[in-house]
Amino acid sequence: MEGDYMASDRVIAELVGMGFEFSNVTEAVKAVGPSMDSALEYILNDTRRKSDGASSSTCLAGSTKSLRRRSLSSSQSLGKLRQPSIMEHLQSGCRPKWRKITTESAASVPLSTTLEGSTESFPFVNVNSNPASTPETSSLYTDYKDVEDLGSDWEQKSQDILNKHFGYLSLKTFQKEALSAWFMYKDCLVLAATGSGKSLCFQIPALLTGKVVVVISPLISLMHDQCLKLAKHGISACFLGSGQIDRSVEQKAMNGMYSIVYVCPETVVRLIKPLQNLAEGRGIALFAIDEVHCVSKWGHDFRPDYRRLSILRETFRADNLKFLKFDIPLMALTATATVCVRDDILKSLCMSKETKIILTSFFRPNLRFSVKHSRTSSSYSYEKDFHELVATYTKEKSSGKANLVHNDHEDVHSIVNTLSVDSMSEPVPDAIDYDSLSESDDETGMSLECSSATPKEKKLSVEYLEDERDDILDVDDLDVSCGEFHGQSPFKSSIGCESPEPYDLHSGPEERLKLQSRTRDEGPTIIYVPTRKETLSIAKFLSKFGVKAAAYNAKLPKSHLRQVHREFHENTLQVVVATVAFGMGIDKSNVRRIIHYGWPQSLEAYYQEAGRAGRDGKVADCVLYANLLRIPTLLPSQRSEEQTKQAYKMLSDCFRYGMRTSSCRAKTLVEYFGEKFNQEKCFLCDVCVKGPPAVENLRSEVMIFMQAIASYYGEKGFPNISCDAGIIQNSVRQRRCTEKPNLKTLISRIREQHLEFTLRDLSWWRGLARVLEDKGFIREGDDMTRVQIKYPEPTEMGLELLRSEDKPFYIYPETDMLLAKEDRKPYSSFTEWGKGWADPEIRRQRLERMRSRGKPKKRKSRKHKPDMKTVRGRLAAKLSKKTAY
Ligand SMILES: Nc1ncnc2c1ncn2[C@@H]1O[C@H](COP(=O)(O)OP(=O)(O)OP(=O)(O)O)[C@@H](O)[C@H]1O
Numbered sequence: 086m087e088g089d090y091m092a093s094d095r096v097i098a099e100l101v102g103m104g105f106e107f108s109n110v111t112e113a114v115k116a117v118g119p120s121m122d123s124a125l126e127y128i129l130n131d132t133r134r135k136s137d138g139a140s141s142s143t144c145l146a147g148s149t150k151s152l153r154r155r156s157l158s159s160s161q162s163l164g165k166l167r168q169p170s171i172m173e174h175l176q177s178g179c180r181p182k183w184r185k186i187t188t189e190s191a192a193s194v195p196l197s198t199t200l201e202g203s204t205e206s207f208p209f210v211n212v213n214s215n216p217a218s219t220p221e222t223s224s225l226y227t228d229y230k231d232v233e234d235l236g237s238d239w240e241q242k243s244q245d246i247l248n249k250h251f252g253y254l255s256l257k258t259f260q261k262e263a264l265s266a267w268f269m270y271k272d273c274l275v276l277a278a279t280g281s282g283k284s285l286c287f288q289i290p291a292l293l294t295g296k297v298v299v300v301i302s303p304l305i306s307l308m309h310d311q312c313l314k315l316a317k318h319g320i321s322a323c324f325l326g327s328g329q330i331d332r333s334v335e336q337k338a339m340n341g342m343y344s345i346v347y348v349c350p351e352t353v354v355r356l357i358k359p360l361q362n363l364a365e366g367r368g369i370a371l372f373a374i375d376e377v378h379c380v381s382k383w384g385h386d387f388r389p390d391y392r393r394l395s396i397l398r399e400t401f402r403a404d405n406l407k408f409l410k411f412d413i414p415l416m417a418l419t420a421t422a423t424v425c426v427r428d429d430i431l432k433s434l435c436m437s438k439e440t441k442i443i444l445t446s447f448f449r450p451n452l453r454f455s456v457k458h459s460r461t462s463s464s465y466s467y468e469k470d471f472h473e474l475v476a477t478y479t480k481e482k483s484s485g486k487a488n489l490v491h492n493d494h495e496d497v498h499s500i501v502n503t504l505s506v507d508s509m510s511e512p513v514p515d516a517i518d519y520d521s522l523s524e525s526d527d528e529t530g531m532s533l534e535c536s537s538a539t540p541k542e543k544k545l546s547v548e549y550l551e552d553e554r555d556d557i558l559d560v561d562d563l564d565v566s567c568g569e570f571h572g573q574s575p576f577k578s579s580i581g582c583e584s585p586e587p588y589d590l591h592s593g594p595e596e597r598l599k600l601q602s603r604t605r606d607e608g609p610t611i612i613y614v615p616t617r618k619e620t621l622s623i624a625k626f627l628s629k630f631g632v633k634a635a636a637y638n639a640k641l642p643k644s645h646l647r648q649v650h651r652e653f654h655e656n657t658l659q660v661v662v663a664t665v666a667f668g669m670g671i672d673k674s675n676v677r678r679i680i681h682y683g684w685p686q687s688l689e690a691y692y693q694e695a696g697r698a699g700r701d702g703k704v705a706d707c708v709l710y711a712n713l714l715r716i717p718t719l720l721p722s723q724r725s726e727e728q729t730k731q732a733y734k735m736l737s738d739c740f741r742y743g744m745r746t747s748s749c750r751a752k753t754l755v756e757y758f759g760e761k762f763n764q765e766k767c768f769l770c771d772v773c774v775k776g777p778p779a780v781e782n783l784r785s786e787v788m789i790f791m792q793a794i795a796s797y798y799g800e801k802g803f804p805n806i807s808c809d810a811g812i813i814q815n816s817v818r819q820r821r822c823t824e825k826p827n828l829k830t831l832i833s834r835i836r837e838q839h840l841e842f843t844l845r846d847l848s849w850w851r852g853l854a855r856v857l858e859d860k861g862f863i864r865e866g867d868d869m870t871r872v873q874i875k876y877p878e879p880t881e882m883g884l885e886l887l888r889s890e891d892k893p894f895y896i897y898p899e900t901d902m903l904l905a906k907e908d909r910k911p912y913s914s915f916t917e918w919g920k921g922w923a924d925p926e927i928r929r930q931r932l933e934r935m936r937s938r939g940k941p942k943k944r945k946s947r948k949h950k951p952d953m954k955t956v957r958g959r960l961a962a963k964l965s966k967k968t969a970y
């Protein structure tokens with residue numbers, strides 16, 4: 086039955102889209118059923134049958150009068166006929182009422198208000214558009230009171246919609262809260278974990294009311310995926326990017342053809358006027374701003390266009406638009422916003438003072454977080470780090486399994502009725518075969534040929550191999566600029582199925598311990614890397630071993646990117662190696678592993694990307710491989726001074742997360758977002774499973790270190806600790822005391838003067854400095870924000886510590902400290918001769934000594950033979966030839 090309704094909806098929409106009169110179309114569908122051909126034949130025969138020659142029935146361009154009539158007839162039944170399955174849920178007493186259109190008001194529809202060229206193609210355009218109507222007749226809603234009275238009723242209807250369209254049994258608590266805020270016309274900010282189901286909060290209002298929901302979203306790929314899903318659930322939707330050439334989908338959207346309109350921020354700002362018409366016509370139930378952290382400069386994915394969205398709150402207010410009785414609510418949603426980002430969102434979007442903030446737990450109980458040390462730089466590291474992954478996927482192949490995972494998705498193409506792709510005519514290339522990326526010298530120097538690409542895309546120039554990060558992403562990240570999706574029958578298989586949350590947030594330690602040993606169901610992996618170059622090299626590496634892997638970065642041909650998206654969703658790809666360009670909001674249920682290969686730039690980005698794993702509720706792994714002995718650096722990007730500071734702060738938090746050995750990873754992550762983690766630990770992460778390392782009493786190291794720092798500040802009134810502490814040679818004392826001590830210098834001096842610590846590596850001391858900073862004993866003495874302290878300065882607490890009596894100082898050594906111990910070599914980073922070179926004074930003395938002894942022997946330069954197999958090698962050979970002449 087439901088399927089019939091949806092099929093009828095679709096046939097009606099298509100015939101109306103072709104220009105047939107709405108009443109005739111519905112009559113035909115009623116008579117012959119939801120068959121396009123039969124309905125068409127019925128209408129045409131019917132027209133011929135009719136002796137009064139009412140040609141307007143099939144006429145696209147009738148007289149104004151006939152168009153007005155058409156408007157009237159369609160307006161009278163628009164809500165019922167365009168959304169029969171939805172309106173079925175709405176009893177007469179329900180809150181959102183379709184506006185009663187009087188003959189006069191309908192007749193007064195100004196045809197000129199339709200979008201350019203759309204009047205004839207969409208005769209039901211503006212049927213509800215009624216600027217002349219009184220507030221009473223144009224009221225879309227009943228009174229506030231009625232809303233409150235109907236509280237339980239709307240909730241039941243929402244549940245019904247959830248069952249029928251999405252196949253889930255019940256709404257989650259936060260979804261109910263968001264819907265209830267919307268129902269009260271309140272703005273709301275929803276902060277809920279990745280994959281928790283935020284989209285339903287704004288999708289259900291469209292189905293409840295039959296009005297349009299406008300969703301602002303930052304990326305085409307994200308909008309595309311969501312529309313595709315909605316179509317599967319029987320809901321018509323479209324998306325509008327910024328670079329549309331063909332505006333027909335946009336026009337249809339503004340005429341109320343789709344229940345849900347996804348639009349990028351630039352476009353929504355351009356469409357303010359047509360949106361006002363839409364609000365007056367079919368009605369806009371809600372503006373949803375998805376991935377709203379993009380508003381904030383303090384977040385990890387700032388997009389300046391998001392800040393312009395304050396225009397929505399300013400425009401769609403009842404005191405600004407006469408036909409509105411209440412403000413159209415704003416719903417802002419994100420999975421990753423720290424407290425300061427939240428404040429910024431509320432302010433920047435001018436959200437109302439009564440905005441409801443819905444905060445759910447960020448905790449994802451089925452994600453197994455871990456951090457591993459790796460150089461992540463060469464095929465040697467790849468072999469070491471990915472052998473397990475390769476084994477997982479290739480083992481499957483050899484055991485005869487055709488596909489990595491069961492195909493739980495329908496054929497994408499059967500759902501996309503029309504994909505208005507400005508560049509759609511462009512052929513989609515086959516998957517890039519990384520083995521066939523052969524390097525060859527050409528006239529201009531270097532080019533890489535991709536055998537399977539179209540001629541236009543053939544040259545994967547060396548630009549793709551640059552060590553660049555994908556920074557601010559283009560909204561139009563795919564080669565489709567807009568697309569429309571008509572709702573199919575909602576999927577039946579899972580109707581009434583359980584919510585996919587087998588692992589309860591509140592399950593006890595024993596149940597959670599069992600999850601530790603649970604083997605992963607197989608499913609795809611996403612490997613996030615910081616640079617474009619690495620997407621190619623790792624994908625190529627994995628492909629060599631027979632893994633179905635593809636690279637994804639913003640500079641690859643867009644048709645390739647579209648193909649990767651499609652194959653990923655169809656489960657034909659096993660691994661996607663991507664930059665941050667892949668996947669904001671990707672909702673694929675069975676992703677089993679998210680590997681970060683290299684430091685992410687922030688914990689926000691990390692948690693959001695990791696959150697793409699295990700959306701089916703089953704255990705999934707989130708592994709971070711990073712060089713834990715090196716301080717991470719910011720990837721190049723355009724930033725203001727203020728933004729640079731913030732970026733360092735975020736990178737520093739991320740670095741600390743990686744270094745920690747004693748606190749549960751999940752706890753660290755959720756607490757980062759300002760949530761109090763109610764459990765002691767998650768029982769799944771590497772720290773919970775392995776347990777913290779043994780505590781160490783580092784009293785003597787700490788005291789030496791603190792003294793070394795404090796000695797510089799000796800003349801600031803701390804008599805106990807002066808430059809006489811034996812750390813600084815008298816000859817340079819005066820000058821040293823006025824300079825800021827550099828951490829490296831301090832450490833090299835400690836190692837020089839305290840023989841018992843000569844074996845302590847620099848990274849060990851850095852780790853100790855970080856621990857002392859976190860505990861509040863030292864702070865950065867410079868204005869710059871850094872990932873790791875550079876000019877340590879003692880705090881009051883630090884000085885207190887120095888004055889305190891000889892008490893033990895226990896700490897859990899952090900990862901770099903443990904690694905440095907493991908890797909203990911005398912002067913691992915300094916030779917005996919090199920010891921002390923970091924100190925300018927020692928350096929000066931030695932250089933003087935060397936000078937007095939005469940010129941040192943020049944070292945024989947080791948000449949490398951250029952490797953002719955690589956582009957770089959060939960270039961080097963060419964250059965050396967040139968210089969030889
Ligand atoms: N009440 C529910 N019961 C069961 N499953 C649900 C429910 N609500 C949503 N889901 C499912 O949860 C999955 C994730 O939903 P969605 O994409 O909305 O997540 P999200 O919170 O927007 O994640 P992200 O932060 O990554 O954008 C979807 O497959 C959705 O169908």
Ligand SMILES: [Mg+2]
Binds near residue numbers: 283284375
């Ligand atoms: Mg989402």
